[in-house]
Amino acid sequence: MQKVLQSLVQLQSIDVRVGEVRARLARFPRRIAELDQRIAAAKADVDTSKAAQFTSIKERKKYELDVEQWKERVRKYKDQGSQIKTNEAYRALQHEIELAEQEIAEAEDRLLEKMVAGEEYDRRIRASEKSLTEIEAATRVERTKIESDKAAAERELGELNADRERAVAQIPENVLDNYTRIAKKHDGIALTEIRDERCSSCGMMIRPHVIQELRRATGEELFHCETCTRIFYNLEQSASAAASISASSNSEIQ
Ligand SMILES: [Zn+2]
Structure with missing residues (x-):
């Protein structure tokens, strides 16, 4: 067989493998980015859970304040009661007290709902934090694997390039x-x-x-x-x- 042609066949075989290794190397950044995305998504989930809890606590404080304010109003109405002269005014005041007590009951209901929901927010935070820890551990393993695959591919490319140089040296x-x-x-x-x-x-x-x-x-x-x-x-x-x-x-x- 022609020596040059033999070298060309060799070169072609090396180049095909170089192409394969390069294609493999080109996929690594995306694989790493996918891991980063998974971690970022898990972190975002923890942040969202915490933000939801924060909002819920703010609302709970507002409802607590509502209850206090309505109770304060009832106390004032009752104080006014001693100064009332007419039945009509007395009935009007009683009506105001009833309305305020209704508001208290409603605010207390809302408050209770928030307190019950608060447990759910705590549970969601714990679940999202657990999931983040698991994802971080899993991606650490995957990252190590990807990095060793990448190092192997780079080594292979280095060897192929050396082979290529030898083959090229035989070709005019x-x-x-x-x-x-x-x-x-x-x-x-x-x-x-x-x-x-x-x-x-x-x-x-x-x-x-x-x-x-x-x-x-x-x-x-x-x-x-x-x-x-x-x-x-x-x-x-x-x-x-x-x-x-x-x-x-x-x-x-x-
Ligand atoms: Zn042809």
Whole structure:
């Protein structure tokens, strides 16, 4: 097999993996942001519960004051009672007292409702705080996992870049430029396999003499698909190149 073509097949295989690792790395910020969002939402829930309790306490104090004010008014009416001269005025005063006592009863009812609801507010605060603690613990575990995944991906990318440099060093500059240009046009894939005498990428039939040339071990020329412009390689060549890639990456791990 042509040495340059072998290097190109290797480069393509590395670039595909680089693409995968980069895509993985690109997802990390969103995964971290999702954790932050979950914590922020749980914190907001605690704040909301506390704000609701605060409002409820303010209202309770207002109703307490209402009760006090109405009671004070009743006391004043009763004091006035001793100075009243006519029955009519007395009845009017009695009526005022009844109304005020009704107000007291209503304010006391509202107050009682608030006091009962107060327990519910306490319960909600406790529940939201518990949930926040749980979410913080869970996200801490997830964050550690994400960070170790990210470090592994970065390490892998570093290794792939080193592999890439080695592969690139074997390729003449004009061929590399050609590869880069075609890859850019086709989503990073500049090579195409010959399968059943066709371009496996676009399905175009390949001329017999091109196939013959490709099969000749000594052929120096690179052949492009006439339709999609990708560079041809043979399946056997890819198999041997893939084997050599995995052999080299295995030796690096050890
Ligand atoms: Zn093609």
